Amino acid sequence: MERDGFLELRGVASRYGSTQVLSDIDLSIAKGEFVALLGSSGCGKTTLLRLLAGFISPSSGEVKVRHRDVTHLPPDKRGMALVFQSYALWPHMTVAQNIGYGLKLKGVARAEIASRVSAMQAMLGLEGLEARKPQALSGGQRQRVALGRALAIDPEILLLDEPLSNLDARIRLSVRHELRALQKRLGITAIHVTHDREEAMVMADRIVILNAGRIAQHGSPEEVYNRPASAFVAAFMGAENVLSLNGHPDGDAFMLQAGPANEATTVQLAGRHLLPGAVEARFRPEAAHLFAKEEFLPRRPGVAFRGxxxxxxYPGGHWRHVVRLGDREIMADAPQAFSPGMRVAVHVPAESLFLFNSPTS
Incomplete structure (x- = not known):
């Protein structure tokens, strides 16, 4: 099985008039890989997907499939299929007609269309619904019809433009697992655009995080979650608590100085390149451990704060606290509630503390 360079983007850039939307995109996707393009609105992820599909052309760079240049080929010549956010089903067509629409455009024989549509309906749990029109279907059923239409043409690459965003939360959880299982069973290469961090984490083999039209980081879900490459990635992956600390490198460690709200301590650099002076410290609310101030005695590596x-x-499952640490406010979760006005200690384990050079360094 071809594992490297199945789908390649080299130096891809895209402009809308004077606005640079994508810049210097270099990415190699393996055959059978599920890649999530993750980022906030306006970061360029949908533009990148449309560029892959052939709906827009890059202002520079190239797109290759199996080392064949497809940069300027029309959408129907690329071996790809796109599932839209709105599903884009024909309202006057039945389920069977919608699923078979792409095959009809390709001139496939009527009997073959009927056979493949029937197989798609069976695979996607749409049996018995072939005569219904989209307005008579639930959101999850419409999503399956749109997916069936895309898969019926037997594409090598499946492009997904936030296809789950219109589903309610309960259905979305089940459909995301169904879609992932189907992708693995078929061995199809999938590129999935989403702004939902959890969706990307549970579905993708690899996450590509975009920021302002550039790749901020890509790697396995575990890698981007536990080893964010920048303050932006850390914040996007949930480490929204931010504090300004001071310190300096010392061999393989970083010596954090005592501050208005923190004790002096040492943390391992773990491959990070930190400069002496101010650093930006980030951590997630669930990573912080809350203690009554008088009972706290640090025993493990990490940083202790007073607040x-x-x-x-109570958002469910834990208590969430807003805690003032010096001149900053952070959020910290705990299994029990601490009363407003209570003096507390906040301990952040070293492995959960992400340090980055401050922009002012």
Whole structure:
């Protein structure tokens, strides 16, 4: 099986008038890989997907499939299929007609269309619904019809433009697992655009995080979650608590100085290249451990902060606290509630503390 260079983007850039949407995109996707393009609105992920599909042309760079240049080929010559966010089903057509539409455009014989549509309906749990029109279907059923239409033409590459965003939360959880299982069973290469971090984490083999038209980081879900390459990636992956600390490198460690709200301590650099002076420290609310100040005695590597609880809420499964640390406010989760006004200690384990050079360094 071909594992490297099945789908390649080299130096891809895209402009809309004077606006640079994508810049210097270099990416190699293996055959059978599920890649999630993750980023906030306006980062360029949908533009990149449309460029792959052939709906727009890059202002520079090239797109290759099996080392064949497809940069300027029309969409129907690329061996790809796109599932749209809105599903884009024909309202006057039945389920069977919608699924078979691409095959009809390709001139496939009527009997073959009927056979392949029947197989798609069976695979996607749409049996008995072939005569219904889209308005008589649920959101999850419409999503399956759109997926069936894309898969019926037997594409090598499946492009997914936030196809689950119109589903309610409960259905979305089940459909995402069904879609992932189907992709693995068929061995198809999939590129999935989403702004939902959890969706990317549970579905993808690899996550590509885009920021302002550039790749900020790509890697396995575990890698981008536990080893973010920048403050932006850390924040996007949930480490939204941010504090300004000071310190300096010392061999393989970084010596953090005591500050208005933190104790002096040492953390391992773990491959990070930090400069002396101010650093930006980020961590997730669930990574912080909350203690009553008088009972806290640090035993493990990490950083201890002194603070005051400002507010507490119960989102389910844990208590979430807003804690003032010096001149900053952070969020910290705990299995029990600490009352507003209570003085607390916040301990962040070293492995959960992400340090980056401050922009002012």
């Amino acid at each position: 005051e609880v400002l507010a507490v809420a």
